[in-house]
Amino acid sequence: VTAGTVWLASYPKSGNTWLRAVLSAWLCDGPVDLARLVGQPIASSRAAFDSVIGMPSSRLTPGEIAVLRPRVDEAVAVAGHTRVRKVHDSYAAGPAGEPVVSTAVTHGAIYVVRDPRDVAVSYARARSWPLESAVAHLGDPRAEVASSPDRLHEQLPQRLGTWSAHVRSWTDETPFPVDVVRYEDFVAAPVETFGRALRFAGFDGGNDGRLRRAIAHASFDRLQADERARGFTERHPGEASFFRRGRPGAWRDELPSELAARIERDHGDVMARFGYG
Amino acid sequence: MRANSARLPSFRLAAVPQMLEGGVECGPLLETSRDAVLLSVPGVARFLARRDGPVLVETAPGAADDDLLCFLHGPVAAAWALLRGQVVLQAASVAIRGRAVALAGPSGAGKSAVAAALALRGHPALADAVTTVSVGSRWEVAPLAPEPVLWPDVAEGLALSERLGRPLRPALSARAYRLAPAARPAPLSLVVVLRVDPLARHASTVSIEGGAKVERLLKAGWHRGLLAPLGRVDDYVAAVTRLAAVVSVVELRRPPRGAAPAALAERVENLAR
Numbered sequence: 044v045t046a047g048t049v050w051l052a053s054y055p056k057s058g059n060t061w062l063r064a065v066l067s068a069w070l071c072d073g074p075v076d077l078a079r080l081v082g083q084p085i086a087s088s089r090a091a092f093d094s095v096i097g098m099p100s101s102r103l104t105p106g107e108i109a110v111l112r113p114r115v116d117e118a119v120a121v122a123g124h125t126r127v128r129k130v131h132d133s134y135a136a137g138p139a140g141e142p143v144v145s146t147a148v149t150h151g152a153i154y155v156v157r158d159p160r161d162v163a164v165s166y167a168r169a170r171s172w173p174l175e176s177a178v179a180h181l182g183d184p185r186a187e188v189a190s191s192p193d194r195l196h197e198q199l200p201q202r203l204g205t206w207s208a209h210v211r212s213w214t215d216e217t218p219f220p221v222d223v224v225r226y227e228d229f230v231a232a233p234v235e236t237f238g239r240a241l242r243f244a245g246f247d248g249g250n251d252g253r254l255r256r257a258i259a260h261a262s263f264d265r266l267q268a269d270e271r272a273r274g275f276t277e278r279h280p281g282e283a284s285f286f287r288r289g290r291p292g293a294w295r296d297e298l299p300s301e302l303a304a305r306i307e308r309d310h311g312d313v314m315a316r317f318g319y320g
Numbered sequence: 321m322r323a324n325s326a327r328l329p330s331f332r333l334a335a336v337p338q339m340l341e342g343g344v345e346c347g348p349l350l351e352t353s354r355d356a357v358l359l360s361v362p363g364v365a366r367f368l369a370r371r372d373g374p375v376l377v378e379t380a381p382g383a384a385d386d387d388l389l390c391f392l393h394g395p396v397a398a399a400w401a402l403l404r405g406q407v408v409l410q411a412a413s414v415a416i417r418g419r420a421v422a423l424a425g426p427s428g429a430g431k432s433a434v435a436a437a438l439a440l441r442g443h444p445a446l447a448d449a450v451t452t453v454s455v456g457s458r459w460e461v462a463p464l465a466p467e468p469v470l471w472p473d474v475a476e477g478l479a480l481s482e483r484l485g486r487p488l489r490p491a492l493s494a495r496a497y498r499l500a501p502a503a504r505p506a507p508l509s510l511v512v513v514l515r516v517d518p519l520a521r522h523a524s525t526v527s528i529e530g531g532a533k534v535e536r537l538l539k540a541g542w543h544r545g546l547l548a549p550l551g552r553v554d555d556y557v558a559a560v561t562r563l564a565a566v567v568s569v570v571e572l573r574r575p576p577r578g579a580a581p582a583a584l585a586e587r588v589e590n591l592a593r
Contacts, residue, residue, distance in 0.1 A: 090426055095347045097543035098395040099410070099427045099449060101469075104491040110362065114348035192493045193472040195428050197516075197576075276518040280576045 047150030048116065048126045049244045051082050054209045055131050055188070056165035057157040058226035060277065060285070063129060064266055065237050069246070069257035075266065077275050082129035084119065086112070086144055087189065087199040091119055105190065105200050109137040112199070113145035120148035125245050131188065132201040134212035143202070146218055153240050154213040157226035158319045159206045159306050160294035169282050178302045181206040182309040207313040225317060227291045233258045263289040328464060329375045329400040331392060336366040336378035344549045350399075352549035357399035361391055369400040384490050393465035394449050398542040401452040402550055407559050408542040409453065411511070412468065413446035413461050414438045416592040420461035420506040422451045423588070424540035425514035430574070430581060434514065436468035436478055436499060437585035444503035448496070450542060453508050455559045459566060462505045467496035478581060508563070510592055513540060513571045514584075523574040523584060525591065533564040536571075 051066075053059040063082040064075045084091035092100050092108070095118040100108055120126055130152075132143040159181055167177035180186050186203040189196035203209055214223050222243035228236040238254055241247075259265075267286040270278070278285040294303060307314065314320075340358045343351040351358040359367040364383045368376040375396055379388060401408045411424035412435035421438075423431045432448055439445045445466035454460045467486070471494050475482060485495025513528070513536055528536050537560045538544065547553045570591055572584065 089428065093427055094543075094545075097347045097350050097545060098398075101427050101494065102390055102394055102449070102489070102492075104489070106491075107361070107363070111348055118347060194474070195471050195494075197428055274519040278518065280518075 046123050046125060048120050048128055048144070048148050049150050050086070050128055050130045050144060050152035051155070052130045052134070052152045052213050052221075053155040053157075054162060054203065054206055056162050056169060058155045058229060059129055059131070061226075061229065061261065061263075061266070061289070062153065062155055062224075062237075062240065063127075064261035065233075065257050066127065066241070066244075066246075068260035069237075069241060069254060072253055072256065074260050075269065077266070077269050077273065077277075080277075081127050084128065085198065086116065086128055086130035086132060087201045089197060089199050091115065092199055095119065100199060101195050106138055108199055109143075110139045110141070112143060113141055113147075116145035117148050120145075125150065127244060131203070133204045133209045134217055135202070135204060135208065137202065142217075149219045150245065151220040151222065151243065152213060152217065153222045153224060153243060154210075155224055155226055155229075156210055156214075156317055158291065158294070159310050159314065160298055160303050160319075161226075161291060162206065163302070163306060164294050164297045165287065168287055169279050169285070171281055174298060174302055178305055181306065184208065205309070207310045210313050210317075230289075230291055328393065329369060329397055331367075331375040331377050334376040334378065336368045336376050338366075340368075346543070346545045346549060350395075350543075350546070352399075352546055354549070354551050355403070357396075357403065357546065357550075359391065359395055359399065364388065364391060367391060367396045369396050369403060371403045375400060386487060387489050389465075390489050395543075397452070397464055398450045399546065401450070402542070402546055402552065405455055405552075405555070407453040407455060407459075407537075407556065407563060409451040409511070409537075409540045410449070410542050411451040411540060412448050413451045413466075413508075414443045415446055415503040415506045416443045416589065418506055419509040419592070420446055420451075421510045421512065421588060421592050422447075422461070422508060422540075423512050423514055424451075429514035429516055430584065431514055432468040432470055433474045433478070433581040434512075434584045434588060436470055436474070436480070436497060437581040438588060439468065439497075439499035440478065440582075441585055441589065442500065443589075444500040446503045446506065453563065455563075459508045459563055460505045461508050463503055465496075466503065467498045469494050469496050474581070508567055511537065511540065511567055511569045512588055512591060513569065515571055515573045516576050517573045518576055520573050520575045523572065523579045523587065525587065526571045526573070528569040528571060533569045534561050536569050537564055537567075 063080045067081045068075045095115045163177045167174045188201040189198045190200035340351040343353040356370045364387045365379045398408050411422040412431040413422045447464045485497045488494045
């Protein structure tokens with residue numbers, strides 16, 4: 044097992060949780076417990092930050108928090124062990140000039156990229172937004188999560204930027220290795236794609252049987268049924284169900300053509316690079 | 321160890337060293353030795369709390385008075401109280417019929433909101449972020465920066481005009497609200513641990529009993545990472561074990577949405593009966 048933090052990175056609604064579910068099932072070689080998915084604490088966890096800093100982050104400004112976050116990563120990392128953590132922030136450097144996660148303790152990142160037209164639909168459903176708002180969010184260079192100044196958010200503020208800039212930040216700009224995986228490949232060729240991600244993270248993905256069982260345990264239908272039966276604490280308040288549809292290309296029957304065209308206009312270059320024609 | 325129930329540390333502007341002699345790091349902002357805690361907040365100030373004497377403060381250029389007070393009355397006061405042998409909870413507190421009720425829980429659990437709702441029901445606030453408890457027979461909570469600090473959405477939910485609030489720090493929209501007359505020191509009788517449960521449908525309470533009580537009180541403690549370098553692990557655990565014998569501990573669980581602070585305040589009032 045490789046020592047260091049392995050980031051499970053993605054723009055929101057891109058399959059990060061599915062990757063965590065498969066990894067969780069693989070690690071325990073058993074069914075997925077949605078309450079105990081690997082990858083916590085998320086990089087933007089307020090609770091983890093507060094416990095490392097030793098005071099409530101509610102008393103700190105967004106700028107002060109941004110400067111301290113890499114230092115918190117260093118405290119959360121366990122020397123000599125692999126720590127798998129989820130992250131939705133853009134990797135791009137913040138106001139203080141340092142990237143969002145600590146390079147010093149990072150082994151690498153698995154970056155999950157998904158067709159932005161499907162991301163937009165999923166995002167809109169998760170937040171109960173009109174589709175237009177989700178499409179605008181994907182194209183907004185100032186897009187952030189948990190950042191509105193009028194309330195205390197459960198998580199720390201996260202900068203996303205545009206979908207294209209997010210993808211570029213994690214695939215072109217990191218000083219550490221990144222395994223870039225397409226959500227669509229998880230669906231089409233799960234054993235090969237999840238297996239490669241596992242090996243990248245330093246876990247021995249050689250045993251296909253164990254991996255096949257993990258993929259079955261973390262099938263979309265099972266996760267959806269589990270969520271219905273027992274709930275999912277990571278669901279956004281107000282979100283009807285986290286595991287909603289998951290089928291690649293679902294945008295074709297949910298996204299009006301003018302909005303699809305806008306995404307293609309805004310993100311054409313990066314989409315072409317990942318085969319999203 | 322001496323028990324001292326002085327309310328707030330006095331402070332003096334002075335040069336503060338960059339590092340603490342014999343100190344160990346407790347996270348990126350804190351350094352601690354047996355006798356002192358150094359808090360360095362870039363852009364605001366360096367604070368040196370010592371077992372004896374006033375807190376020394378070296379301000380950074382451009383820091384506002386409110387910035388300084390926010391830290392002085394929060395993490396610095398907590399460190400100061402730990403240095404002086406007290407039990408320190410990450411909790412808001414109010415006085416209900418002359419007895420202190422602490423509202424513990426992580427950031428975002430609703431401590432200040434419930435404290436504000438209780439203040440609006442006539443129960444004076446004792447503390448907002450840091451509850452200090454004197455160790456001895458009275459287990460007294462002394463007033464410490466008691467005004468509940470509320471974010472605009474919570475203030476609006478409580479129908480509080482933002483004009484009533486004092487800005488906490490220039491860069492934050494949270495404000496501190498004085499909602500009831502100042503409280504006098506009061507013995508701690510109840511600790512309510514607030515917990516947001518995403519799977520809960522309604523608010524509910526569970527009484528914590530036995531050994532779990534000590535565990536919950538320790539967990540509610542202010543930055544437990546400070547205890548070892550301060551050399552306080554044994555006496556602190558012993559104090560909390562004695563405290564657990566004289567206070568009630570109740571977990572108040574609620575869903576993320578739909579549990580109004582006023583309704584939770586009424587529950588806390590009933591628990592305090």
